[in-house]
Amino acid sequence: MYDYLIVGSGLYGSIFAREATNRGYKVLVLDKRNHIGGNVFTEQIEGIHCHKYGAHIFHTNNSKVWNYLQQFASFNRFTNSPIANYKGELYSLPFNMYTFNQMWGTITPEQALQKIEEQRKEITGTPKNLEEQAISLVGRDIYEKLIKGYTEKQWGRECRELPSFIIKRLPVRLTFDNNYFDALYQGIPIGGYTKMIENILDGIEVKLEEDYLLRKDYWNSQAKKIIYTGPIDAFYDYRYGALEYRSVTFETEILNCPNYQGNAAVNYTDRETPWTRIIEHKWFEFGKDNLGNELSKTIISKEYSSEWKLGDEPYYPVNDEKNSLLYQKYKTLADEEGTIIFGGRLGEYKYYDMDATVASVLNKCDEEL
């Protein structure tokens, strides 16, 4: 009999397993995939750690979270500075003095602010949706060229139908600063995320290619408590209907050239280009392999966003009103479970960043263990 059966070996599940083990509990981790790490999984190809489920750049302001992870990985000094490509015009992200200069030719913060102020006047009152929020933050020009197409591709919905909080993730600055994240700590685990998860799970029993939901009753009989990090609606067999998710797929190519786009991430912000962004994995590690050698090849992944359907991997919860209400119904069921804890992006249907996931599982460990 296990004390805890942990479903899913992503950040949430792995850290719970580590903490429970450290505190003397007997645990087993299941994952339905053939590898650990959930969506932070990286695979080494041609000496490059490829982010198989999309770019993961660790960033946080939470020193407890940062210090906690230092036990399992050293982080490099990668700083996320994506480029936006709008029909061949290049812009710096996030929105800052470089972007304003490229968009309007403004030189000083005062000039840029004046442009923004002029354009944001069209929104009066509190912004009711992502479109209004975006225009009130940066004005219509930037909204049309750098936000609208990208967001509608990524979410498959009109900006007017999306909640405003999504765009508040992006900073707006009147300084020349292309660092995407307002974070005290930032970087990529040296040696890849998979190595970090391996270190977290060191010495812990893990069973791969085991789909808990297919043998739920059996597995429930094997442990006193379950930590479930899969989709909450799937756990309840979609009893009230399926929650909506966005899924992403990747087209990955190995190229015989050392440098394809000169940056880890380029966002294609027009509506017509079918992919949302291209990542060039080697630049997460400055184009070098584990030994510090320059690499002659490169690997790129084009990212396509799609509406999730049964059988796809869910990536992003769609936290609009309809889905939030549906989630509340599942949450009510979950709250009545005595022995099952739901956690992580899918278990809590929350657009968690990695650091928020770590903070959340550490809190849960303090509460539970």
Ligand code: UDP
């Ligand atoms: N976004 C945008 N243009 C960009 C990048 C982001 O309009 O070039 C918007 C878009 O609505 C997106 C949101 O900002 O959903 C959050 O982007 P972020 O890069 O944080 O998303 P993630 O990396 O989690 O996919």
